[in-house]
Amino acid sequence: MSPKPLDYESLNENVKKVAYAVRGELYLRASELQKEGKKIIFTNVGNPHALGQKPLTFPRQVVALCQAPFLLDDPNVGLLFPADAIARAKHYLSMTSGGLGAYSDSRGLPGIRKEVAAFIERRDGYPSDPELIFLTDGASKGVMQILNTIIRNEKDGILVPVPQYPLYSATISLYGGSLVPYYLEEEANWGLDFHNIRQSVAAARSKGITVRAMVIINPGNPTGQCLSEANIRELLKFCFQENLVLLADEVYQQNIYQDERPFISARKILFDMGPPISKEVQIVSFHTVSKGYWGECGQRGGYFEMTNLPPQTVDEIYKVASVSLSPNVPGQIFLGLMVNPPKPGDISYLKFVVESKAVLESLRRRAHIMTDGFNSCRNVVCNFTEGAMYSFPQICLPPKAIEDAKKAGKAPDVFYCLKLLEATGISTVPGSGFGQKEGVFHLRTTILPAEEEMPAIMASFKKFNDEFMEQYEDYRGYSRM
Amino acid sequence: MSPKPLDYESLNENVKKVAYAVRGELYLRASELQKEGKKIIFTNVGNPHALGQKPLTFPRQVVALCQAPFLLDDPNVGLLFPADAIARAKHYLSMTSGGLGAYSDSRGLPGIRKEVAAFIERRDGYPSDPELIFLTDGASKGVMQILNTIIRNEKDGILVPVPQYPLYSATISLYGGSLVPYYLEEEANWGLDFHNIRQSVAAARSKGITVRAMVIINPGNPTGQCLSEANIRELLKFCFQENLVLLADEVYQQNIYQDERPFISARKILFDMGPPISKEVQIVSFHTVSKGYWGECGQRGGYFEMTNLPPQTVDEIYKVASVSLSPNVPGQIFLGLMVNPPKPGDISYLKFVVESKAVLESLRRRAHIMTDGFNSCRNVVCNFTEGAMYSFPQICLPPKAIEDAKKAGKAPDVFYCLKLLEATGISTVPGSGFGQKEGVFHLRTTILPAEEEMPAIMASFKKFNDEFMEQYEDYRGYSRM
Numbered sequence: 001m002s003p004k005p006l007d008y009e010s011l012n013e014n015v016k017k018v019a020y021a022v023r024g025e026l027y028l029r030a031s032e033l034q035k036e037g038k039k040i041i042f043t044n045v046g047n048p049h050a051l052g053q054k055p056l057t058f059p060r061q062v063v064a065l066c067q068a069p070f071l072l073d074d075p076n077v078g079l080l081f082p083a084d085a086i087a088r089a090k091h092y093l094s095m096t097s098g099g100l101g102a103y104s105d106s107r108g109l110p111g112i113r114k115e116v117a118a119f120i121e122r123r124d125g126y127p128s129d130p131e132l133i134f135l136t137d138g139a140s141k142g143v144m145q146i147l148n149t150i151i152r153n154e155k156d157g158i159l160v161p162v163p164q165y166p167l168y169s170a171t172i173s174l175y176g177g178s179l180v181p182y183y184l185e186e187e188a189n190w191g192l193d194f195h196n197i198r199q200s201v202a203a204a205r206s207k208g209i210t211v212r213a214m215v216i217i218n219p220g221n222p223t224g225q226c227l228s229e230a231n232i233r234e235l236l237k238f239c240f241q242e243n244l245v246l247l248a249d250e251v252y253q254q255n256i257y258q259d260e261r262p263f264i265s266a267r268k269i270l271f272d273m274g275p276p277i278s279k280e281v282q283i284v285s286f287h288t289v290s291k292g293y294w295g296e297c298g299q300r301g302g303y304f305e306m307t308n309l310p311p312q313t314v315d316e317i318y319k320v321a322s323v324s325l326s327p328n329v330p331g332q333i334f335l336g337l338m339v340n341p342p343k344p345g346d347i348s349y350l351k352f353v354v355e356s357k358a359v360l361e362s363l364r365r366r367a368h369i370m371t372d373g374f375n376s377c378r379n380v381v382c383n384f385t386e387g388a389m390y391s392f393p394q395i396c397l398p399p400k401a402i403e404d405a406k407k408a409g410k411a412p413d414v415f416y417c418l419k420l421l422e423a424t425g426i427s428t429v430p431g432s433g434f435g436q437k438e439g440v441f442h443l444r445t446t447i448l449p450a451e452e453e454m455p456a457i458m459a460s461f462k463k464f465n466d467e468f469m470e471q472y473e474d475y476r477g478y479s480r481m
Numbered sequence: 482m483s484p485k486p487l488d489y490e491s492l493n494e495n496v497k498k499v500a501y502a503v504r505g506e507l508y509l510r511a512s513e514l515q516k517e518g519k520k521i522i523f524t525n526v527g528n529p530h531a532l533g534q535k536p537l538t539f540p541r542q543v544v545a546l547c548q549a550p551f552l553l554d555d556p557n558v559g560l561l562f563p564a565d566a567i568a569r570a571k572h573y574l575s576m577t578s579g580g581l582g583a584y585s586d587s588r589g590l591p592g593i594r595k596e597v598a599a600f601i602e603r604r605d606g607y608p609s610d611p612e613l614i615f616l617t618d619g620a621s622k623g624v625m626q627i628l629n630t631i632i633r634n635e636k637d638g639i640l641v642p643v644p645q646y647p648l649y650s651a652t653i654s655l656y657g658g659s660l661v662p663y664y665l666e667e668e669a670n671w672g673l674d675f676h677n678i679r680q681s682v683a684a685a686r687s688k689g690i691t692v693r694a695m696v697i698i699n700p701g702n703p704t705g706q707c708l709s710e711a712n713i714r715e716l717l718k719f720c721f722q723e724n725l726v727l728l729a730d731e732v733y734q735q736n737i738y739q740d741e742r743p744f745i746s747a748r749k750i751l752f753d754m755g756p757p758i759s760k761e762v763q764i765v766s767f768h769t770v771s772k773g774y775w776g777e778c779g780q781r782g783g784y785f786e787m788t789n790l791p792p793q794t795v796d797e798i799y800k801v802a803s804v805s806l807s808p809n810v811p812g813q814i815f816l817g818l819m820v821n822p823p824k825p826g827d828i829s830y831l832k833f834v835v836e837s838k839a840v841l842e843s844l845r846r847r848a849h850i851m852t853d854g855f856n857s858c859r860n861v862v863c864n865f866t867e868g869a870m871y872s873f874p875q876i877c878l879p880p881k882a883i884e885d886a887k888k889a890g891k892a893p894d895v896f897y898c899l900k901l902l903e904a905t906g907i908s909t910v911p912g913s914g915f916g917q918k919e920g921v922f923h924l925r926t927t928i929l930p931a932e933e934e935m936p937a938i939m940a941s942f943k944k945f946n947d948e949f950m951e952q953y954e955d956y957r958g959y960s961r962m
Binding site for chain 1: 483485486487488489491492493494496497499501526528529530531532533534536538541542544545546548549551552555557558560561577578579580581582583584585618619621622625629630631632633648651652655693694724725726761763765771775776777778780781787789790791793794797800801803804805806807808809810811812
């Protein structure tokens with residue numbers, strides 16, 4: 001009998017090709033172990049609240065009131081909610097037609113898109129048009145929609161950094177395009193090397209690929225670097241010369257842990273450069289409420305902003321967004337609150353500042369604890385986490401470990417990470433899930449475990465790693481790379 | 482200079498092919514008129530809260546508390562929230578790891594998937610497996626994911642009812658498949674006619690199309706019928722014989738306005754039929770919090786349940802769901818509340834029942850007012866809205882109106898609906914947006930305007946329609962079809 005339409009052999013081949021390591025073999029094994037009662041430290045996904053980060057109070061008060069608008073008429077509401085949260089809830093409810101239970105416009109509520117535009121203008125010093133801002137159910141959904149708009153067939157190439165966040169490789173597979181990898185330079189603090197990038201483009205073109213877009217993730221995921229202004233400037237020139245749309249994944253723009261290289265948006269640098277380039281290069285930039293000091297991943301709020309896209313294209317993107325009706329409205333309100341937080345003089349201002357600073361300062365300290373911890377381990381080297389939420393140490397695996405991994409039918413870094421998981425409960429993602437140079441191995445952890453637990457986690461890691469290295473180092477002597 | 486990657490001429494052709502009439506020309510014109518200050522009655526989308534339906538109190542209390550868990554420790558919480566809402570909020574928070582701000586498993590929270598399975602079992606009398614239930618950001622996103630899993634190329638055909646909800650045609654275009662239309666029989670209360678369906682399949686096959694799936698919408702959108710048990714039984718036999726997966730859009734299962742034909746799920750009828758058919762036919766069924774007496778469209782909560790899908794396929798669907806991390810968590814909680822509402826004896830039970838009955842009974846009355854209203858108009862005939870939220874009258878347009886529409890470059894029903902909009906502010910969707918037989922014209926309205934406004938709306942419609950018909954009817958005499 002012939003296979004049924006949803007039997008495995010009948011499925012869309014692009015679906016089968018999708019790989020998504022962040023919730024791959026390691027995550028599944030960790031979930032199993034957790035069911036068996038083992039304590040697991042999930043550092044595989046940037047999911048701060050799952051690791052104990054408390055939500056900021058003010059935005060939760062506002063969204064709770066929006067969900068329960070009948071409370072606004074209750075004489076006791078002031079006992080539980082401050083006046084500015086009440087005022088803000090009324091402000092957002094007045095932007096909806098029917099509260100949180102009504103579909104919004106498919107691009108998101110116009111009032112919130114105006115608040116996003118004002119935020120971008122304050123950030124970059126250049127005006128932003130709310131008509132070019134679409135709200136989404138988290139940034140990932142926006143990235144998926146834009147890639148679906150770009151990719152026509154398997155000859156369309158998208159330049160993606162290696163290591164990359166696997167959303168990109170997975171989505172390119174799903175929509176049947178070609179991933180064109182370019183390597184970030186670990187020795188140059190995970191910066192861009194345009195000599196190599198040009199080689200990647202040339203290699204792709206020689207295979208008949210039309211390279212159409214370039215992805216950057218700044219600050220970097222999984223690599224944690226902040227790109228320099230000079231690097232981004234060169235990138236924009238490159239996109240201009242090569243006729244590439246730039247997909248700027250800037251979701252970690254609030255997560256900065258050093259003062260030398262603040263976040264600067266690709267869009268600001270583009271406009272600083274002036275015409276012709278500022279009028280020509282197409283950029284789509286992505287942002288979210290899931291990261292920053294908010295970490296509101298479960299709410300699924302995000303936006304993308306389009307620069308230099310013609311109105312006809314914006315209309316097409318609007319049309320496709322309409323098919324799934326509207327992004328979730330509570331997530332839109334979180335986004336409004338993120339771009340328009342309490343101001344000096346507001347009742348909740350001080351509390352909001354104290355809470356958000358505490359999150360960011362603790363993340364900064366954790367970035368240091370983690371990097372220093374990794375660098376104190378045998379055969380481990382790690383660039384400092386300048387931004388984002390990840391540490392991406394290189395693990396120099398002894399030849400015998402690589403050999404044993406092969407025998408077990410595992411990639412060497414998967415082998416290492418599985419052993420780490422079984423020994424310590426630390427659930428990481430192997431570097432091969434993000435891509436890495438041939439013969440070089442990494443793992444990714446988030447820097448999100450609670451600060452007070454961090455020293456114990458790093459000690460546990462060090463104990464495992466150093467014993468692993470001890471066990472596998474060749475008696476003939478294996479020297480550090 | 483060559484076009485840029487996001488210039489219109491460079492876009493994915495499938496994106497350009499997407500048509501989505503529910504937010505198409507009529508909606509855009511209505512939005513313009515609204516900006517100009519005209520009062521618009523939006524009946525284009527099934528968006529109850531936008532037309533004044535109040536949210537049910539209990540679920541909103543629970544979700545508000547989940548958003549603001551710090552209230553649970555506040556000694557004043559009992560002044561604003563009943564004890565069962567507090568208990569339920571704790572129940573759902575205990576299912577999360579980190580509250581609403583943490584990503585859940587990509588399939589949704591396991592605890593809520595269990596509640597959905599229990600609901601399905603109570604409804605159908607057959608056990609349901611939570612592992613085969615995936616939560617989604619509204620039903621549309623689930624439909625899109627499943628179609629993306631099925632469609633391999635333009636030779637894969639999906640049987641879609643005509644008239645249909647344009648989510649299906651839009652998504653099939655977007656993912657590059659072929660829509661194979663089958664006509665619902667207006668004269669047989671929009672039922673299925675398998676003679677015609679077989680002809681559609683044969684015609685598609687003669688063009689080299691592999692027909693792989695069949696969509697039913699029950700209760701019907703835009704047509705409002707409830708399919709009979711006999712009709713669904715025949716449908717399942719047909720899917721078995723033709724090796725088709727059944728996509729059962731059952732989002733209106735709570736919206737029933739007559740007692741002769743209650744909703745019965747395709748899955749229940751399948752299991753009633755017994756082997757071999759009950760073990761063979763693959764079904765994916767979709768449900769949502771956006772419809773029913775909830776109408777919580779903006780929350781974007783939904784699920785799909787898979788029947789007879791092999792584990793390897795379920796794994797693939799899980800993998801792709803993982804790419805966008807997780808459905809929004811507040812929407813998941815609404816779904817939990819929908820499938821597990823207050824029970825007799827709970828403090829909030831009576832209020833919940835009163836509120837939800839009021840919504841359903843009013844919808845039932847509105848279904849009658851609307852159908853009767855349409856049937857009292859010149860050249861308008863309309864089947865009764867047995868379920869769902871729509872009325873889909875046939876408008877018998879005089880030849881001169883059809884001629885004038887052609888001169889204006891519009892489809893005749895678009896021409897009629899635009900005139901209706903300009904004259905009355907009633908924003909409908911022309912039948913051509915859903916598909917209809919050649920030379921026959923319809924429009925779709927929701928039955929959602931407030932009950933007290935309904936008589937005035939229908940009077941306004943009648944006045945417009947009868948004047949329109951008066952104006953366009955040929956002096957030689959145009960007789961009703």
